[in-house]
Structure formats: structure tokens, C-alpha cells
Amino acid sequence: MSAPTQRTLSESTDPSTARFVLPAESFALTDLFERVPDARVECESAVANPDDHALLVIEAGEHKQDIDTALRSDPSVADVECFGERADGWTYRVTWKGRPRRLIQRLVAADVSLTSMQSRNGEWQFQLLAPDREGIARAHDIMEDLDCEADCRSISSVDRERSNGSGLTPDQHEALVTAFEKGYYKVPRDITAAELADELDISHQALSERFRRAYQQLLRTALVVDDGEKS
Known part of the structure; x- marks a missing residue:
């Protein structure tokens, strides 16, 4: 498992991804x-997993029956319910058990949020948000303790004064930082989505869209930016 280096953890006290x-x-x-x-699997919603459940969108051609069978037999899934078909795949609500459940619970307890979670080719990609670089180190330690064989590919700071190369718009940046500071990513949440939307003086729908685009951009940046080093 590739651990965040001491250089990446030093000095920064800004929220980090x-x-x-x-x-x-x-x-x-x-x-x-x-x-x-x-x-291809993508976890829906602003927070990938606020509890033991996740809403997954699975794209797999015409293999609906194979998806159903695989989800119901998978040792990491305690329960599954199909919500129907979308343009980009089928939507399922799954209840985790075993390692994914333990990992989620421990990350939440460490004040680390999963803002994006997707998988393809048998490989999961997590985008994490923590209060500072030490929070990212805590996440690394948790995954190592659970034998997740995780590889840290990039770390960056979410600074109020600069986008730090993330490509976020000012509105997206404000939404993420405000949500984090107001406790939106805590379990239980300190603020609801509706209250957060009021705080930002936008509609609930606008907030959801702003989150969605921000998480897409953060993940897109993480795929090509690796804190000065190539993975």
C-alpha cells in the first residue's frame, strides 16, 4: 500500500482531498x-455512504440478470434492492456488510468523508475529504489496518484562497468548503441539504448539481494530478 509521504502531510492544515x-x-x-x-459502478449522492447503505448506478450492457445474481451472492452485500433502469444503467440500493461496512464506519468515526466512489475493471476509486492532511493519514492507516491494499494516488489542499489546481469554480469551491465546515459530511449531519442550500442562498436542486459537478471535477483532476509525482 502506498502511504502518503511525510512531505505531503507536513504544514498543511487546510481541508484536504x-x-x-x-x-x-x-x-x-x-x-x-x-x-x-x-x-461500471458509481455511487450516487453527495456523500458516497452516510451510513451502511449506498445507492449504486451500475452500467453493464444487457447483463441485468447477471448483475442481480452477483449482487445477491456477493459477500460484501447484506441486502440489495433494484430501483429501476436509467439512461446510464440500473440503480440499486445496497446494504454493506463485512469489510466495506467496517471501512465506512471507521472513516466516518475519523471525520473523513467519502465524496466519490466508483469502480470499473475490478478496481475502486475513492475521493476522500478530511479536515487536514493528518485526516488523510488517518484514512490511510484505517485502510491499511483492514488490509484494503489501497494505493494513495494524489493529495491536495482545499484552500479558501486558491483552487490549488483543482479546476473548481468559485461557487463549487464555496459549496464544498461550507458543507464541510457546517458539518454536512458528519454522521449524523449537523446541517441538512435544505439548510445548507439556504446558507448558500441557492435552491436544493442547484446545490445537488453544484456538488455533482464539483465531485466530478475533483476526481477528474485527481486522475491526472498526483501532487507533483506520477503514479
Whole structure:
């Protein structure tokens, strides 16, 4: 497992984001990728997993029956419910158990939020948000303790005064930082989405869209920016 270096952890006390990559066999849905190797999974919502549940959008061609069978037999899934088909795949609500449940609970307890969670080719990519670089180090230690075989690919600071190369718009940056400071990512949350939208003087729908675009941009940046080093 690649750990964040001392250089990346020193000095910065700004909220920080990091991208970790985990093999499916060390986290979840191994059965799905064995049955449908080209399946793509994306976790819906602003927070990838505020509790033991997740809303997953799974894209896998015409393999609906194989998806159903794989999810119901996977050792990382306690319960699953299909909500129907969308343009980009099928939506499922899953209840985690085992390692994914323990990992989620421990990250939340360490004040670390999963803002994006997606998988393809049998590999998961997590985007984390923590109060500072030490929070990212705590996340690394948790994944190491649970034998997740995670690889930290990038770390960056979310500074109020600069985007730090993230490509976020000022509105997206403000929404993320305000949400974090107001306790939106805590469990239980200190502020609801509606209250946060009021705080930012925008509609609930506008807030959801702002979050969605911000998380996409953070993940896109993390895929090509690696804190000055290539992965």
C-alpha cells in the first residue's frame, strides 16, 4: 500500500482531498466483476455512504440478470434492492456488510468523508475529504489496518484562497468548503441539504448539481494530478 509521504502531510492544515485506489477483492463487489468484467459502478449522492447503505448506478450492457445474481451472492452485500433502469444503467440500493461496512464506519468515526466512489475493471476509486492532511493519514492507516491494499494516488489542499489546481469554480469551491465546515459530511449531519442550500442562498436542486459537478471535477483532476509525482 502506498502511504502518503511525510512531505505531503507536513504544514498543511487546510481541508484536504485524496484519491485512493483499491482492488475489488479488497473492498466490495468481486462477484459482480467476475460475472460482468466490463461493469461500471458509481455511487450516487453527495456523500458516497452516510451510513451502511449506498445507492449504486451500475452500467453493464444487457447483463441485468447477471448483475442481480452477483449482487445477491456477493459477500460484501447484506441486502440489495433494484430501483429501476436509467439512461446510464440500473440503480440499486445496497446494504454493506463485512469489510466495506467496517471501512465506512471507521472513516466516518475519523471525520473523513467519502465524496466519490466508483469502480470499473475490478478496481475502486475513492475521493476522500478530511479536515487536514493528518485526516488523510488517518484514512490511510484505517485502510491499511483492514488490509484494503489501497494505493494513495494524489493529495491536495482545499484552500479558501486558491483552487490549488483543482479546476473548481468559485461557487463549487464555496459549496464544498461550507458543507464541510457546517458539518454536512458528519454522521449524523449537523446541517441538512435544505439548510445548507439556504446558507448558500441557492435552491436544493442547484446545490445537488453544484456538488455533482464539483465531485466530478475533483476526481477528474485527481486522475491526472498526483501532487507533483506520477503514479
